[in-house]
Amino acid sequence: MDICLHLGAHRTATTSFQSALRSNTAHLARCGLTCWTPAKTRDGLMRGLIRHPEDATLQDDEQGLRSVGRLKITLHKLEADGHRALLISEPNMLGTGQTNLRTHLLYPQLDERLRRFVPAFGDRPLTVGLSIRSYEDYWTSLLCSQFRVRMAGAGAERLDRLTTQPRRWRRLIRDIARVLPQAHIVVWAFEQMGARSNDQLNALWPQGQAVLSGGDPWLARSPDLFTLQQMGYTAPKGQGDGKGVRWMPFDEDQRSVLRAEYRQDLAWLRAGAEGLATFIDGRQTPAVQPDRGDAMMGPVHAGTEDRGHGHGIKERLG
Numbered sequence: 001m002d003i004c005l006h007l008g009a010h011r012t013a014t015t016s017f018q019s020a021l022r023s024n025t026a027h028l029a030r031c032g033l034t035c036w037t038p039a040k041t042r043d044g045l046m047r048g049l050i051r052h053p054e055d056a057t058l059q060d061d062e063q064g065l066r067s068v069g070r071l072k073i074t075l076h077k078l079e080a081d082g083h084r085a086l087l088i089s090e091p092n093m094l095g096t097g098q099t100n101l102r103t104h105l106l107y108p109q110l111d112e113r114l115r116r117f118v119p120a121f122g123d124r125p126l127t128v129g130l131s132i133r134s135y136e137d138y139w140t141s142l143l144c145s146q147f148r149v150r151m152a153g154a155g156a157e158r159l160d161r162l163t164t165q166p167r168r169w170r171r172l173i174r175d176i177a178r179v180l181p182q183a184h185i186v187v188w189a190f191e192q193m194g195a196r197s198n199d200q201l202n203a204l205w206p207q208g209q210a211v212l213s214g215g216d217p218w219l220a221r222s223p224d225l226f227t228l229q230q231m232g233y234t235a236p237k238g239q240g241d242g243k244g245v246r247w248m249p250f251d252e253d254q255r256s257v258l259r260a261e262y263r264q265d266l267a268w269l270r271a272g273a274e275g276l277a278t279f280i281d282g283r284q285t286p287a288v289q290p291d292r293g294d295a296m297m298g299p300v301h302a303g304t305e306d307r308g309h310g311h312g313i314k315e316r317l318g
Contacts, residue, residue: 001079001086002125004204005183007176008091009107010100011141012131013194015220018089020197020212031210032084041090045070050092052099053112064116071120085205093117094172097142104158106167114179126183128176129204130277132169132265133190135258136250144222144247154249163254169265170273177276185277187269192282203280222247 008014018037021028028035036045048056048063056064078086093114095107133141139162143154169187176185186203193199195217201210223231225242250258269279 001075001083002127002205002207003075003121004085004087004127004129005093006087006089006091006129006200006204007094009094009131009133009138009172010091010097011138011145011222012133012190013197013217013219014089014091014131016195016217017197017200019219020214021087021089021201023214024210024212027213028210031208032082033205033208033210034078034083034086036086036088036090038090038092041088042092046090046093049116050090050113052095053109068116068120071117072122075120075122075124085208087201087204097145101142101146101158104161105165106169107172108167110172111175111179114176118179123182126180127204128180128183128185129200130169130173130176130185130187131190131193131200132187133194134262135163136248136255137190139258140248140250141222143249144228145220159250159254163250163257168261170268173273173277186280187273187277188280188282189266193280196282199280199282 006014006017021035021037022039025035045067047067048060048065049067051060051064075086094110095113099108100106173185173187176183188200188203193203197217198212201208201212225245225247227242228247229242248255268274269277270281273279
């Protein structure tokens with residue numbers, strides 16, 4: 001049985017993807033695919049496995065070992081029942097958004113978190129999917145989501161630390177590859193594929209050729225400035241009433257640094273990612289007219305590429 005791990009990341013349309021999976025449960029089951037979303041993974045199935053390593057107690061460790069045992073039994077049962085593949089969509093396997101903001105780091109101790117799950121998977125074929133997003137939008141979306149639970153906002157020092165934090169997407173991919181060396185890692189950009197749940201599923205399980213239908217492509221969207229103001233945020237002057245206005249706390253210098261880092265990530269992925277991952281470009285090419293008198297071909301998706309703490313902002317720009 002194939003194992004497909006959809007690790008997120010957070011704020012890259014994971015909620016929409018999970019909703020599409022739930023809406024198509026029966027169809028996917030007929031295709032041989034079982035899907036676990038947070039409704040299942042956070043209902044005791046992974047108890048003790050997704051605690052922050054520094055916060056884990058002896059009781060958490062004991063619960064984690066029991067959870068690994070339950071996972072092994074469950075996987076064996078699925079195989080015995082004839083299931084072809086299992087898709088687990090759980091971004092908290094990487095870490096949590098709260099931890100990212102609290103530490104001002106992108107998924108610190110990711111390797112320790114993932115290593116807890118390794119014994120459960122055994123030697124089964126493993127595909128890992130990771131969606132990445134431009135840093136200024138990722139951190140802004142994460143900050144917006146924390147406003148919902150009344151956590152601290154975005155002071156100047158915090159924004160500077162988020163801008164210069166050293167962990168980048170390419171570092172995460174290296175960490176995943178080190179912990180799961182047998183896995184086939186696929187990566188796509190939120191900007192191209194965030195609203196395309198079906199393409200994300202095909203990236204994770206291409207041999208299944210399953211098709212998702214229905215679903216809202218933009219669930220759990222970040223609130224606009226007007227909504228943030230209703231939550232108690234004081235917006236700068238000149239923003240009008242804030243309705244439909246996107247909040248962007250990073251200044252232009254910070255955004256320049258973050259955009260440059262993201263461009264380096266994408267260039268690294270398109271160049272083969274050191275043989276560690278497959279990048280699914282996700283861009284659509286224009287329709288082309290064949291030389292023969294055939295009908296106009298529809299749009300086609302670009303193919304995948306072959307596998308192939310920081311300094312201050314002013315200094316980075318210099």
